[in-house]
Amino acid sequence: MITDPMLRLNEELVNRIRAHGVECYPHECCGALLGRDAESVREVLDLLPLENRHGASPRNRFTILPDDFRHAEKVARERGLDPVGWYHSHPDHPALPSEFDRAHAWPWYSYVIVSVEQRQPGQVTSWRLAEDRARFMPERMEIAARTRV
Amino acid sequence: MPVKVLIPTPLRPFAEKQECIQFDARTVGEALDLLTGRYGELRKHLYGDDGRLRNFVNVYVNDEDIRSLQKDKTPLKEGDIISIIPSIAGGNFLV
Ligand SMILES: [Zn+2]
Numbered sequence: 001m002i003t004d005p006m007l008r009l010n011e012e013l014v015n016r017i018r019a020h021g022v023e024c025y026p027h028e029c030c031g032a033l034l035g036r037d038a039e040s041v042r043e044v045l046d047l048l049p050l051e052n053r054h055g056a057s058p059r060n061r062f063t064i065l066p067d068d069f070r071h072a073e074k075v076a077r078e079r080g081l082d083p084v085g086w087y088h089s090h091p092d093h094p095a096l097p098s099e100f101d102r103a104h105a106w107p108w109y110s111y112v113i114v115s116v117e118q119r120q121p122g123q124v125t126s127w128r129l130a131e132d133r134a135r136f137m138p139e140r141m142e143i144a145a146r147t148r149v
Numbered sequence: 150m151p152v153k154v155l156i157p158t159p160l161r162p163f164a165e166k167q168e169c170i171q172f173d174a175r176t177v178g179e180a181l182d183l184l185t186g187r188y189g190e191l192r193k194h195l196y197g198d199d200g201r202l203r204n205f206v207n208v209y210v211n212d213e214d215i216r217s218l219q220k221d222k223t224p225l226k227e228g229d230i231i232s233i234i235p236s237i238a239g240g241n242f243l244v
Contacts, residue, residue, distance in 0.1 A: 028240065054238075061240035066207045066214075069235055082158065086237045093241050101239035104205050107194060108159035111239070133193055 005137070007085070007110050007126045009035075009044035010144040018121035020049050021089035021114045027058040032072040033085040033110060042084050042110060048072050061100070062088045085110030085126070092116070095123040097136040105129040110139055150175060150225050154184055155232040163190040177210060178221030180231055195233070205236040 020029040030052050035044040050068050054061040064072075064086065072083050086109060090096075095115040097105075105111060107129050115122035126139040154170050161167060165188075174180035185192045197203050208215045209232040215223045225231075 030237070054240075057240075059241075062238065064237035066209075066234040066236060069237065088239055090241050098240060098242045100241075104238040106157075106159040106205075106235055106237070108162055109237075131190070 004140065005042070005110075005128050006040075006140045006142060007042050007044065007112075008142045008144070009033075013044055013047055014124055014143055016047055017087050017112060017114050017124060018116075020047075020087075021091075021116040022119055022121055024052065024089060025116050025119050026091045028052055028054075028060065028062040028089050028091060030062040030064055030086065030088040032064075032076070032083045033087060033112060034072075034076045034079060034081040035084045036081060037084050044084060044110075045081055046076075046079060047087070048075050048083075059091060083109075085112060087112035087114065089114045089116050092118065095125040097127050101127075102129065102133070102136055105133075105136070107131055107133075111136070150227045150229070152180055152225050152227070152229045152231060154180055155230060157233050157235055159235065160191055160194060160233065163194070164188045174225055176221065176225060177208060177215050177218075177223040177231060180225065181208070181221065205238050207234045207236060208232070209234055 031047055031049040033044045034046040050064050052058050052062045053065045054063040076083050090113055095113040111127045114124045126141050127136040128139050130137055151171055151173055156164050172180050172183045195206050210223055210229055
């Protein structure tokens with residue numbers, strides 16, 4: 001078990017997550033983090049924005065259904081990557097995982113949350129579910145300023 | 150019946166990193182019991198406290214969701230492929 005997980009991504013990707021959150025406001029946005037996982041470092045190299053399929057309550061819930069999940073895996077593979085996590089927005093709420101997030105989380109994946117307050121993008125955080133499912137552990141983010149070539 | 154169970158990436162750390170495991174099972178329920186019998190840590194991620202499959206855990210036989218078949222009683226035939234496919238869900242603090 002990794003005790004101090006770390007997620008590496010660049011500024012451009014973080015800004016795309018923020019922009020997606022703003023675009024969907026006041027609904028929650030969601031998408032896949034595509035990248036590579038090496039036990040010590042997990043790197044996000046691309047994003048796949050997805051449709052929030054929670055029809056009833058998209059302002060405070062998001063759902064990625066199996067068809068979209070499989071689509072994300074396929075797209076990742078075509079780009080030589082894997083889904084290493086998922087992102088979603090918290091409209092008018094802080095970038096902290098809710099109890100609902102924890103209850104529905106899978107282990108292993110990185111869960112990135114962006115806060116969007118009054119249509120303004122705010123803090124971006126990342127989390128991993130503890131193996132006993134009891135809580136989310138914060139994941140350090142290393143954000144590179146330069147876009148990868 | 151020899152059938153295969155495909156393990157999704159987030160659960161592989163609990164199943165010796167395997168992508169695909171073969172079992173001898175007559176129903177989906179039996180295959181999942183054999184899987185969680187061998188890898189007990191998978192149980193809490195697949196099943197809730199009520200002992201039922203979590204609602205964000207989807208089980209397919211070949212390309213069919215077992216919810217539209219006979220759920221855990223769905224019979225298997227030789228060579229069937231059982232896939233565990235995640236839904237990703239979450240939300241905000243508002244109830
Ligand atoms: Zn959330």
